[in-house]
Amino acid sequence: MSTRRHQGGQPRLPIPVLALAGVATAFFALPLVGLLWRAPWSHAWSYLSDDDALTALRLSMICSLWATLLSIIFGIPLAWLLARVDFLGRGIVRALCTMSMVLPPVVGGVALFFALGRRGLVGQYLDRWFGLRLPFTTAGVVVAQTFVAMPFLVITVEAALRQLDDRFEDASRTLGASRWYTFRRVVLPGIRPALVAGSVLAWARALGEFGATITFAGNFPGTTRTMPLAVYLALETNPEEAIVLALVLMTISFAVLVGLRDRWFTRTGRHAPTVLT
Amino acid sequence: MTRAPLLAISGLGLMGFLAASCGSSHTSTATVAPTAVIEAAAAQGPTTVAQTTQVTGDLVVFAASSLTKAFTEIGDAFEAANPGASVTFNFAGSSDLVTQITQGAPADVFVSADESNMKKLIDADEATGIPVIVAKNTFEIIVEKGDPKGVASVAGLANPDVIVVLCADTVPCGKGAATILRSANVTVTPKSLEDKVTGVVAKVTAGEADAGVVYVTDVAAAGDKASGIEIPADQNVISNYPIVVTKSATNASSAQSFVAFVAGSAGRAILARYGFLAP
Numbered sequence: 001m002s003t004r005r006h007q008g009g010q011p012r013l014p015i016p017v018l019a020l021a022g023v024a025t026a027f028f029a030l031p032l033v034g035l036l037w038r039a040p041w042s043h044a045w046s047y048l049s050d051d052d053a054l055t056a057l058r059l060s061m062i063c064s065l066w067a068t069l070l071s072i073i074f075g076i077p078l079a080w081l082l083a084r085v086d087f088l089g090r091g092i093v094r095a096l097c098t099m100s101m102v103l104p105p106v107v108g109g110v111a112l113f114f115a116l117g118r119r120g121l122v123g124q125y126l127d128r129w130f131g132l133r134l135p136f137t138t139a140g141v142v143v144a145q146t147f148v149a150m151p152f153l154v155i156t157v158e159a160a161l162r163q164l165d166d167r168f169e170d171a172s173r174t175l176g177a178s179r180w181y182t183f184r185r186v187v188l189p190g191i192r193p194a195l196v197a198g199s200v201l202a203w204a205r206a207l208g209e210f211g212a213t214i215t216f217a218g219n220f221p222g223t224t225r226t227m228p229l230a231v232y233l234a235l236e237t238n239p240e241e242a243i244v245l246a247l248v249l250m251t252i253s254f255a256v257l258v259g260l261r262d263r264w265f266t267r268t269g270r271h272a273p274t275v276l277t
Numbered sequence: 278m279t280r281a282p283l284l285a286i287s288g289l290g291l292m293g294f295l296a297a298s299c300g301s302s303h304t305s306t307a308t309v310a311p312t313a314v315i316e317a318a319a320a321q322g323p324t325t326v327a328q329t330t331q332v333t334g335d336l337v338v339f340a341a342s343s344l345t346k347a348f349t350e351i352g353d354a355f356e357a358a359n360p361g362a363s364v365t366f367n368f369a370g371s372s373d374l375v376t377q378i379t380q381g382a383p384a385d386v387f388v389s390a391d392e393s394n395m396k397k398l399i400d401a402d403e404a405t406g407i408p409v410i411v412a413k414n415t416f417e418i419i420v421e422k423g424d425p426k427g428v429a430s431v432a433g434l435a436n437p438d439v440i441v442v443l444c445a446d447t448v449p450c451g452k453g454a455a456t457i458l459r460s461a462n463v464t465v466t467p468k469s470l471e472d473k474v475t476g477v478v479a480k481v482t483a484g485e486a487d488a489g490v491v492y493v494t495d496v497a498a499a500g501d502k503a504s505g506i507e508i509p510a511d512q513n514v515i516s517n518y519p520i521v522v523t524k525s526a527t528n529a530s531s532a533q534s535f536v537a538f539v540a541g542s543a544g545r546a547i548l549a550r551y552g553f554l555a556p
Binding site for chain 2: 117214219224
């Protein structure tokens with residue numbers, strides 16, 4: 001995810017590499033061009049000013065940001081544990097925590113039922129003791145999105161932590177800094193690019209989440225119908241509307257991803273000099 | 278050049294969004310090695326269903342997801358009766374299937390769960406001939422085994438303590454449910470509006486929802502995980518399942534034979550076993 005720039009000039013890539021990169025770019029760009037090509041521009045506005053669309057968009061934004069926040073709060077400690085602590089069964093824990101990336105999201109949603117649903121392993125006690133029910137609630141959407149999104153942050157941050165020279169942490173500690181201070185002032189700044197990249201990936205995944213949401217949280221306007229669900233439902237009746245809604249979602253993601261400047265994704269060098277190898 | 282990594286990141290983000298839209302339909306195949314079928318058929322002797330024309334080759338059938346179990350069995354029976362024919366199914370929501378066919382997916386036969394989606398295919402000039410109704414379906418209230426919440430009737434769905442899940446009114450099962458509630462004069466506040474009937478069934482069988490309105494065949498398919506409450510005929514809705522050979526069929530004669538097989542006695546018997554009503 002980081003680039004290495006040669007001093008004072010552009011890197012010169014061999015032609016085959018350039019050609020393959022070009023094909024890859026076209027592979028991602030063409031479907032988007034296809035959508036733009038088929039979009040009903042003349043009455044796009046009428047679909048957009050529709051209350052249901054705006055409600056779905058607002059819900060998508062709120063839920064995906066919550067899911068990203070939860071992923072950061074729980075994901076960084078998890079990544080740190082996986083990167084720094086050598087414990088028995090670490091491989092198993094890592095596999096468990098990234099399993100939802102390969103699980104079909106619909107299966108993930110069913111699994112969440114069995115864990116957190118009204119009759120679920122833990123959910124039945126949440127219901128009985130606290131009257132807390134996640135299915136069919138906005139909180140349920142956040143849970144489903146976090147379930148599929150957090151691994152993207154965890155693996156990105158873990159990889160960065162492994163590359164971070166742990167002698168900086170040792171130095172900080174020998175100079176009298178507490179573990180917490182070292183974590184905040186040495187480790188976190190060192191992994192900032194990966195943290196940003198991981199958060200963006202997790203957010204993008206949460207924003208596009210469909211299968212786990214519709215299975216676990218259901219599909220109701222205002223509470224659980226996020227943009228991807230609205231798009232899917234619109235496809236059933238009005239494909240034109242679906243295209244417009246999809247384009248809105250894509251424009252927003254695109255703006256955020258382009259808006260993140262290159263430097264967020266590159267090493268600052270100040271906190272983590274690349275003295276590795 | 279310096280923008281290259283940025284483009285790559287953007288691509289990744291969009292991938293997440295695009296990935297969300299690819300879990301909608303699934304394909305299941307019911308192919309049998311032709312030689313094995315020939316041997317089996319030769320051992321059995323003449324089959325009950327007489328075939329006047331030679332039916333051979335691969336046949337692709339796009340069928341509504343509510344037909345999954347029944348049509349998988351019909352496909353096996355068709356292959357057994359026609360050594361040399363091989364049927365592959367694509368089961369999904371009727372409107373998804375229409376979209377797939379109009380976008381060029383290779384289908385020989387299309388079976389819809391309602392007439393409006395069949396009309397969409399005809400309007401798109403993708404169907405040949407007049408569709409034949411091969412089955413009918415009707416609605417029931419699906420509840421947890423034994424109806425512990427005491428829903429008992431359509432009116433019971435209005436009870437605020439009962440978690441009701443319905444289909445969205447954009448899909449056939451949702452249109453049916455809306456009509457039923459209207460004719461029973463019952464107002465229901467559902468917790469979720471599912472995009473397909475299996476979503477309703479799954480939420481009731483998982484115990485998250487207490488009741489929903491689904492097809493009789495869905496209640497039958499759920500087996501002992503759910504119970505059905507009959508809806509009186511004067512409130513109920515009957516939906517038709519039309520079948521047609523597509524215009525783009527590469528194997529039109531075999532496709533016609535398949536349609537005749539489904540509409541014939543063998544097909545009807547199998548459909549009836551899964552709870553479908555005779556046309």
